[in-house]
Amino acid sequence: xxxxxDPLLHSQLRLQVMSLLVGVExxxxxxxxxxxxxxxxxxxxxxxxxxDAGYINVNKSFRNNYPLTTCxxxxxxxxxxxxxxxxxxxYLNMDKKSSTQ
Amino acid sequence: xxxxxDPLLHSQLRLQVMSLLVGVExxxxxxxxxxxxxxxxxxxxxxxxxxDAGYINVNKSFRNNYPLTTCxxxxxxxxxxxxxxxxxxxYLNMDKKSSTQ
DNA sequence: ATAATTAAGTTTATTTTATAAACAAGTTTA
DNA sequence: TAAACTTGTTTATAAAATAAACTTAATTAT
Numbered sequence: 001x002x003x004x005x006d007p008l009l010h011s012q013l014r015l016q017v018m019s020l021l022v023g024v025e026x027x028x029x030x031x032x033x034x035x036x037x038x039x040x041x042x043x044x045x046x047x048x049x050x051x052d053a054g055y056i057n058v059n060k061s062f063r064n065n066y067p068l069t070t071c072x073x074x075x076x077x078x079x080x081x082x083x084x085x086x087x088x089x090x091y092l093n094m095d096k097k098s099s100t101q
Numbered sequence: 102x103x104x105x106x107d108p109l110l111h112s113q114l115r116l117q118v119m120s121l122l123v124g125v126e127x128x129x130x131x132x133x134x135x136x137x138x139x140x141x142x143x144x145x146x147x148x149x150x151x152x153d154a155g156y157i158n159v160n161k162s163f164r165n166n167y168p169l170t171t172c173x174x175x176x177x178x179x180x181x182x183x184x185x186x187x188x189x190x191x192y193l194n195m196d197k198k199s200s201t202q
Numbered sequence: 203a204t205a206a207t208t209a210a211g212t213t214t215a216t217t218t219t220a221t222a223a224a225c226a227a228g229t230t231t232a
Numbered sequence: 233t234a235a236a237c238t239t240g241t242t243t244a245t246a247a248a249a250t251a252a253a254c255t256t257a258a259t260t261a262t
Binding site for chain 1: 238240243
C-alpha cells in the first residue's frame with residue numbers, strides 16, 4: 001500500500017535543499033541559507049548528509065577571499081527526489097476507499 | 102518561501118495513519134497495523150501522539166472478550182492534514198525559477 | 203486443570219535525528 | 233590592532249522514531 005519514504009529526503013530541511021537544487025544549475029551555501037531560513041550549522045550538517053549519499057555535489061572554492069561553497073544536485077539526486085515525490089502521493093491521496101467501521 | 106511542515110504529520114507512520122483515517126469513518130488498531138506494516142509498539146506510540154494533539158479520537162472497548170481500539174480523525178485532524186498537504190506542495194514543485202550560478 | 207499459545211495493546215529502553223551552540227579560520231573595518 | 237564580520241564546521245543537547253520487553257486476559261492443547 002504505502003511505498004517507503006527515503007528517510008534522507010523525508011526531512012524538512014533536506015527536502016527544502018533538494019527542492020531548491022532540483023530547479024537550478026547550482027546554488028551557493030548562503031543562498032540556501034537565506035531560502036531555507038536554517039542556521040548555518042544545521043544547513044552544513046544536512047548538506048554533508050546529502051553529499052555523502054551522493055544526492056548532491058559540493059564544491060568549495062574562494063570568492064573575494066571568502067570561502068564559497070556551491071551545491072549541485074546529481075543525476076542520482078534528481079532520481080531519488082522524483083521517486084520520493086511519487087511515493088508521497090500514496091500518503092496525500094484524498095480519495096480513499098469507503099468506511100471500515 | 103517554504104511553509105512549515107507540521108512535525109506531527111511529517112513522520113512516515115503518523116502520516117500513514119492520518120492518510121488512512123482521512124478516508125474512512127473509523128479504523129481499528131489491527132487494521133492500521135496491517136495497512137501500515139508497523140509494529141504494535143510503534144503504532145501505539147504514534148496513535149497516542151496523534152490523540153494527544155487532538156488530531157484523532159481513540160475509543161477503547163471490547164469485542165469477543167478482546168480489547169478493541171478504534172481511531173477516528175477529528176475535524177481538527179482533517180484540517181491540519183489538508184494544511185500539511187498544501188504546505189508540502191512548495192517542496193515538491195518541479196517548475197522552479199531559473200539558475201542561480 | 204494447567205501449561206503453552208495467541209490477541210491486543212502499553213511501557214520502556216535504545217538508536218537515530220534534528221537542531222543549536224560553540225568553535226575555527228580568515229577578512230574587513232574602525 | 234582590536235573589534236566585528238564572513239563563511240562555514242564540529243560538538244553537544246534535545247527530540248523523535250523504533251524495537252524490545254512487558255502486561256493482561258483469552259484460547260487451545262495436553
